[in-house]
Amino acid sequence: MMRIGEFALASGLTVKALHHYDAIDLLKPARVTANGYRTYSPRQLREAATIQALRNIGLALDTVAEALSNPHYINSFIERHRAHVADERARQDADAAQGSALIDSLELDYTVRRRSMPAQHWVGLQHEIRNLELEQVESPLATLRMALTEAGHTISGPWWTTLRQTAEAEVVEVLFCWPTTQIPAEPVGISGTIVESGTLPARDELFVTLETSDDDSDLGDLGAEAAQIAMIEQANDDGLELVHGSIRQVGVLADGGTPEAIELVIAIQ
Template sequence: MMRIGEFALASGLTVKALHHYDDIDLLKPIEVAPTGYRIYSPTQLRPAATIRALRNIGLSLDTVAEALNNPDRIDAFIDQHHTLISQERARQDADAEQGSALIDSLGLDYTVHRRTMPPQPWVGVLLEIHNLELQPVDSPLATLQVALNDAGHTITGPWWTTLRQTAEAEIVEVLFCWPTAHVPTEPIEIAGMVVESGTLSARDELFVTLETSDDDSDLDDSGAEAAQIAIIEHAEREGLKLVHGSIRQVGDLTGDGTHEAIELVIAIQ
């Protein structure tokens, strides 16, 4: 038999840890002497070493207890932990890249332009983003374009998107739109999609033009955020009041209709 100090040296666990593991029923001594000394058996060195190894790997005490009760699944517990670590590292790497990209974007000199725009009818498809996870989604713009053409509507300019905050703090709506010659008198129906229509009022607006890829993906978040800040700062310097909720990303098309850039646009009052 081994007293707690001797067992601690042999197992690589501290006396403090052994006291804690006793208290939580993870590794209890074989007996407690009348003097209060905890007594351990050499046969407990193997589970003690297992506990130390699993804790060094990073498994929680609850998971360690479950692993001790299911020794045939220890490798599965370790693999699961490695998967979680890999996912967390990937998230941290992504956060670091996004942070660096935003810092770089904030250092750029954005040129803010102003223009006057006439009323603009539009038709759009509404999607929801949950838990503020702006994951890439398949753009419904192509599907909407086909539906508009089939219904005999003329698309009059580049697509645009906008975000809407909902009553639910963790849900954001994204509206993907095409401008049309007029608001449809008959609903445009697309299976599995919510289709809306309306008219943007005549307005003055500020915008920044940013280069993007040739696909329909949304503008990089860091570039959009830096451009939005530039517009807000410009409006403050010029004494202009921005229209809340009017931020849009507008496709900037070349002469042959391909995507060359994206404009970040905010209307002013």
């Protein structure tokens, strides 16, 4: 039998770790003497080495315990952890690339313009997203446009979207809208969705035009955040008061109806 100090030295685990593993029933001593000394069997070195290896890989203690209970599947636990680490690394790389792109976009010189707009009727489709992970918006917009057309409503301009915070911090509501010549007298029904309508009042607004991709799904343009900052700064410099919650992304369509840019718009009081 080996005293705890000997076992720690042979296994590479610390005495403190061995005490902790005993307390959580991960690696208990083979015997505890009457005066409280812990002793271990040399055969436990293999189990200790396995624990050390799995911890060095990065497995949590509860996962290590589960792996020890299923020794024939330990490699499966390792592969699952490697896949998780790879996914996390990919996410970190993506976050780093996005952060770098945002920093670069903050250095750009955005042209902030002002215009007056008439009142505008609209119909919108609600869609919830989590953690601002927005899939392509082409489908909600196309679905809404088809429903409006089938109901006999006339679309009077390019689509626009806006974000609305919900009671749940990680969930944001996106409203996908088409402007119409009138507010529908009867609700526009689309199965499994919430459709609402309203009227944007006549207003003055600031806007910045952003380049986008070849389709109308690129609402995640990194320039949008920097452009929003530029508009807020411009409003502050000009002594203008912005309308809270009025930020919209508006599609800019070419003569043939194909999208060519996005406008980031915010109303001013």
